[in-house]
Amino acid sequence: MARNDTNVCKLCRREGVKLFLKGQRCFSEKCAVNRRNYPPGQHVRPKKGTDYGTQLREKQKCKRIYGVLERQFQHYFDIAKRQKGNTGENLLILMERRLDNVLLSLGLAFSRFDARQMVAHGHIQVNGRRLDIPSYLVRAGDDIAVTGKEKVTKKAGDAIEMNKGRPLPTWLEATPADHKGRVIQLPKREDVSVELNEQLIVELCSK
Numbered sequence: 001m002a003r004n005d006t007n008v009c010k011l012c013r014r015e016g017v018k019l020f021l022k023g024q025r026c027f028s029e030k031c032a033v034n035r036r037n038y039p040p041g042q043h044v045r046p047k048k049g050t051d052y053g054t055q056l057r058e059k060q061k062c063k064r065i066y067g068v069l070e071r072q073f074q075h076y077f078d079i080a081k082r083q084k085g086n087t088g089e090n091l092l093i094l095m096e097r098r099l100d101n102v103l104l105s106l107g108l109a110f111s112r113f114d115a116r117q118m119v120a121h122g123h124i125q126v127n128g129r130r131l132d133i134p135s136y137l138v139r140a141g142d143d144i145a146v147t148g149k150e151k152v153t154k155k156a157g158d159a160i161e162m163n164k165g166r167p168l169p170t171w172l173e174a175t176p177a178d179h180k181g182r183v184i185q186l187p188k189r190e191d192v193s194v195e196l197n198e199q200l201i202v203e204l205c206s207k
Contacts, residue, residue, distance in 0.1 A: 059205070143180065
């Protein structure tokens with residue numbers, strides 16, 4: 001399974017914004033964006049920005065927030081383009097429906113990487129069946145639960161405690177005591193909390 005092994009704090013610094021890839025650390029004083037608010041690597045005089053560069057940065061930001069690589073991202077874009085409605089909105093909704101993202105939104109994981117690992121290791125059930133595909137797209141009515149050894153459920157409980165107080169998306173329903181959640185309905189564009197300009201992504205990918 002392909003994955004990006006780059007230091008995630010460097011990814012946030014490259015984009016100049018918090019992508020919330022390190023869980024609780026992103027909310028602490030140790031956050032790299034707070035401490036070193038400049039791109040990683042050798043420091044040179046910044047170049048004049050271009051339209052292509054702005055579009056590329058927005059696309060890279062989207063890929064890094066949701067933890068997908070180029071080939072998979074292009075696959076999502078092709079699906080979004082074939083669907084009815086706005087292609088950019090369709091793309092973000094597809095990303096939101098990923099199982100690892102839903103786990104994180106339900107507060108059952110510390111970070112997106114943690115959620116992806118829980119799914120890949122077979123600790124998640126969807127509608128009572130074990131599922132180990134982080135890219136699985138949830139549907140309305142899907143029931144999601146953390147299962148496995150006490151160590152796994154305790155970790156999910158700690159994540160719930162850490163995420164307490166954070167707003168739950170309106171399209172999801174959580175049962176923290178049982179380490180469960182439910183997809184009430186499919187998300188809409190206004191349910192996407194990440195700050196992205198999807199139109200710039202569509203302009204780049206349509207070239």
